[in-house]
Amino acid sequence: MKKKLLAAICLSFTFSLLLTGCGAAKSENGEVVVYNWGEYIDPDTLTMFEEETGIHVVYDEFETNEIMYPKVEAGATxxxxxxxxxxxxxxxIQNDLLAEINFDNIPNVKNIGDQYFEQSRExxxxxxxxxxxxFGTVGILYNKTMVDEPVDSWSILWDEKYADSILMQDSVRDxxxxxxxLNGYSMNTLDESQLAAARDSLITQKPLVQAYxxxxxxxKMIGNEAAIGVIYSGEAIYxxxxxxxxxxxxxxxxxxxxIDSWVIPxxxxxxxNAEAFINFMCREDIALMNFKYITYSTxxxxxxxxxxxxxxxxSSIAFPDFSxxxxxxxxxxxxxxxxxxxxDYWKEVKAQ
Known part of the structure; x- marks a missing residue:
């Protein structure tokens, strides 16, 4: 774990230096500037891409969509x-920040399952x-030695028995x-009465939460520092x-x-070069390397x-039958x- 984290830190630091102009000069085939989630790619695949294409990779990382978006919108980088x-x-797309992809330059897209492009139409x-x-799901990760009863409902995150041993995602949408x-509503609702009910539920839960x-x-879950946590399925596999x-x-x-997807601003x-990078990441051996490294479903x-x-x-975690x-x-x-x-509702929760 420490080795993986150290490698990711070094990777982020190295490519961040390059991003700010402190690194080596561009290669003869130019460069590609990539902005991705933290620890969300096998660093060896970046080296392989550079060696095979002669295109230099400049790499930067973000922690949430909400941190990423204003930086891209501002266009400073x-x-x-x-x-x-x-x-x-x-x-x-709605704010006209993305370019249409030329799929003629991405022949390896044939490896992506049709059902994922169908889901992407949403x-x-x-x-x-x-x-x-x-792709993946969001669910509950629990420690079988610390949780007595079977877990099948979000309601366990409100069980006072596990006070100060519950981890919640520090993300408004999650x-x-x-x-x-939990309250039986759509996660895309704009009904203020439903959102208020969800807010009240989160405020009620807050004293039980060890950390967002x-x-x-x-x-924390690996280290037995908590009994229950909300987590992404790829992290659960790891x-x-x-x-x-x-x-x-x-x-x-x-x-x-x-679904997390590659896009071109x-x-x-x-x-x-961006399309060459996406094509490379769609190659089956490269996709397998990334799956093994990050453990998120491919x-x-x-x-x-x-x-x-x-x-x-x-694995039903990595590749669940959604039916x-x-x-x-x-x-x-x-x-x-x-x-x-x-x-606004999230601020009310955090203010309690």
Whole structure:
């Protein structure tokens, strides 16, 4: 774990230096400036891309969609490739921030399963702007030695028995998704009475919460510092490798099924290099390397066929049968007024 984290820190630091002009000069085939989630790619694939194409990779990381968006919107740094989530891609399309992808330059897109492009139509209606990179669910991770009863509902996150041992996501949409689903509502609702009910539920829960965190859910659960946490399915796979006492479930009230995809900003300086980068990431051996490294589910069907570990290949966490679950949704962009509404309610929760 420490080795992986150290490598990610070094990678981020090195490429951040390059981004600010402190690194080496461009290669003969130019560069591609990539903006991605933290610890969301195998660093070796970046080296391989540079060696095979002669294109220099400038790499930067973000922690949330909400941190990424204003930086891209401001245009101070001309990123060539970004990896936002579904609803944020929808927002970027509506605000004319993305360029249409020339799929003639991405022949490896054939490896991506049709069902993921179909799901992508919810936020990219004509599949013009995005190429799926990873997908997954949000669920409950719990420690079987610390939790007595079976876990199948979001309601356990309100059980006083686990006071100061509950971890929540420090994300307005994820936190409200949990509370909205618990109350039987859509996670994309704009009904203020429903949002107020979710807010009240989160305020009631707050004294029980040890911390609102993001990546730290994984580390705290591995280290037995908490009994229950809200987590992304890809992180759950990794935590189970490190701590066999951990179990992941999708609650019966439903959850978020998400897709993170590669997109190209409209102000990209190196669009063809960006398409070369996306094509490389869609190659089955590269997709497999990234899946093994980050443990987030790959939509790359050819890569899946290469998975040697049958338990992982058939994992219901990595590759769930969505027909087994009810009330699954993908986040939608709710407009500026909708964002403001959620943020206002979230501030009320945090202020308590």
């Amino acid at each position: 001309a990123y060539d490739v970004i990896c936002p989530s579904d609803y944020m891609i929808q927002k970027m 936020f990219d209606p004509e599949n013009k702007y995005s190429v799926p990179y990873c 936190a409200f998704m949990v509370a909205l689903k 965190v993001i990546d730290q859910v994984r580390d 935590t189970q490798r490190e701590n066999p006492d951990l179990e992941y479930v999708i609650p019966k009230e439903g959850t978020n099924v998400w 409209k102000n990209a300086s190196n669009k063809e 939509p790359n069907m050819a890569a899946r066929e290469l998975i040697e570990d049958e338990d992982i290949k058939n 087994d679950y009810q009330n699954l949704e993908t986040f939608q962009y709710l407009g500026e007024e909708g964002d403001a509404l959620y943020n």
